[in-house]
Amino acid sequence: MSSRKVVELFYDVVSPYSWLGFEVMCRYRNLWNIDLKLRPAFLRGVMQGSGNKSPVAVLNKMHYMIHDLRRLAEYFDVPLQQPSDPEEVMFNKGSLAAMRFVAAVQQKGGDKKTEKVSRELWRRIWSEDKDITEPASLSEAAVKAGLTDGEIKEVLEMCTSKEIKEKLKSCTEEALKLGAFGFPMMVCHVDGKPEMFFGSDRFELMAHCIGEKWLGPNPDKAKL
DSSP: OOEEEEEEEOOOOTHHHHHHHHHHHHHHHHTTTEEEEEOOOOHHHHHHTTTTGGGGGSSHHHHHHHHHHHHHHHHHHHOOOOOOHHIIIIIOOOOOHHHOOOOOOHHHHHHHHHHHHHHHHHHHTTTOOOOOOHHHHHHHHHHTOOHHHHHHHHHHHHHTTHHHHHHHHHHHHHHTTOOOOOOOOOEEETEEEEEEEESOOOOHHHHHHHOOOOSSOOHHHHOO
């Protein structure tokens, strides 16, 4: 078997498309010959740094996104539902506190705990229409992800540290250097070269580039 290829997944829990990409990559990480590396970053920083515009700035784009997400939730088998005020959630409240929290979880507990906490934060926004900006909200998500009270207290304290702020900033800047203009972004390292794929609709092409087979968004069902 050839050596395992590293695939980095850059994401932000405020992005519904990132949730779709996240779940697909988690489903394939043991099926494909890859090492999946989670790279939590700050979407607003990427949008500003790349000069990209949010869907709110383009009315037809916003309308399309709302309709598109309904179809994609069923196709990807992810319990994604529109929050009551997506503009408020995505562009007014934002995700800086949440992503610093995720970065702190990763610093303390590695990718396994990061995966669980990220998923619970996505559920809060995009399935349960709940807040992710307040410490109590972050704590509630972390409890559901299996963190202990002691771990949660420590991670919340870490969120305000210079180290965690720099960690999130550094990952965001790295995403921009790799060509990011939005999330999700997957970076596959093939023969020493980074290949960047944007969005939740490039998995078939990505599979081709790394010499793997795409079996649809839910490979376990495809095997039946």
